[in-house]
């Protein structure tokens with residue numbers, strides 16, 4: 001397992017701030033020590049990236065695409081070992097970690113394909129003798145800051161399009177989960193990426209980000225994380241007019257209409273809500289179910305949820321792993337207590353499951369009926385395995401409640417009529433919507449939010465466009 005940083009073309013285990021301990025959330029045991037980098041390391045990474053930027057940008061597109069395709073293949077070939085690293089550092093079930101590895105590989109194949117389809121375009125001008133041409137060029141040195149809940153995929157979806165576009169990349173993974181990032185960097189180098197093109201640093205997030213963003217040579221930041229941190233970074237980016245993509249917090253609504261296929265909706269609720277024990281940005285947080293079926297939906301979700309296997313992520317058959325740390329458990333507890341205090345009815349769960357010799361972080365899948373928008377779980381991201389259900393009288397009411405949130409990342413609509421579900425989906429103020437579909441993300445499709453969930457898109461052609469600037473040439477030829 002790689003535990004060193006990749007800075008200025010070499011692997012190093014020296015951090016000016018000492019070391020960070022990486023712990024397994026399922027056991028609390030320290031599994032690695034990684035460097036605690038600060039301003040000096042951040043600056044040498046930036047100096048090197050800036051110096052190397054023109055060379056990578058001038059590297060033929062086919063050559064860059066070859067590196068990305070080889071990376072996609074090697075990520076898949078190393079699925080087992082990468083999945084184990086993900087599970088060890090972020091706690092999710094091994095099967096989910098394996099899906100994350102595949103999802104990460106898909107970003108590399110997609111970026112390789114998209115960069116080769118990015119063509120120059122002519123603009124029709126009414127100017128005799130002048131030809132208008134629109135082309136794209138690399139935005140410049142890019143910085144990526146990523147969260148712990150998808151430690152491989154969140155980095156892959158930034159690094160792949162950045163490298164495809166011809167940008168040198170600086171990356172700072174979350175403190176809890178740097179190991180997946182180092183493993184990915186190792187693969188990229190093995191697949192022919194010039195080492196000076198990618199720099200991966202663990203360390204003091206604030207110091208590293210400030211060093212990069214206030215310098216003037218970083219031209220783009222792609223951040224995935226909380227809205228609060230996103231705001232801080234946006235303020236810093238304003239100083240040097242750094243271009244940003246912000247993938248921030250979510251608070252998805254899961255709407256079940258009167259004519260929904262309940263079995264499908266129940267299956268969808270389980271799939272979308274309990275992935276990574278509820279710690280994903282597109283997890284539904286507010287279940288808005290038509291009053292005629294709300295009790296049945298709650299009862300059936302509770303029966304299915306009670307059968308899920310709660311265990312350390314490495315254990316065979318695990319479906320719900322630990323929450324990332326003790327603060328996350330406290331937040332979920334507080335949301336459940338608040339909902340019950342305000343009139344919510346506990347249908348199942350509501351507490352942690354004690355597993356001998358393990359930290360108290362395994363929260364039971366929880367269903368709470370009779371919820372309303374005054375509750376904490378309806379106003380904040382719970383980031384845990386809790387399904388709060390509110391009865392609604394109509395699709396109109398569901399849309400109003402869904403859109404009353406300042407967040408707008410994902411949404412879900414389950415119903416029997418294609419015309420109605422599509423109309424409801426189109427009225428939701430969010431960027432990604434599953435219609436009778438619980439897993440809408442795909443590396444070839446645009447992913448991102450609106451309002452407090454941020455802006456910019458990742459995935460497919462849309463993700464690539466975030467790493468290029470559009471250049472317009474008005475060409476008058478003097479040659480005969």
Ligand code: NAP
Pocket residue numbers: 145146147148149150154172173174175176203204205206209224225226227228229230232233246247248249250280281282381409448449453
């Ligand atoms: P977070 O606290 O904002 O941390 C995310 C990243 O930002 C980490 O690398 C963290 O570094 C860094 N960071 C923290 N404070 C910083 C600062 N002052 N300056 C610069 N960087 C800083 O978020 P999280 O708790 O890890 O992740 C969960 C959040 O991410 C949730 O809100 C979730 O919805 C959101 N998320 C969104 C998406 C999406 O695509 N929209 C996807 C996944 C997750 P350290 O770890 O070193 O502190």
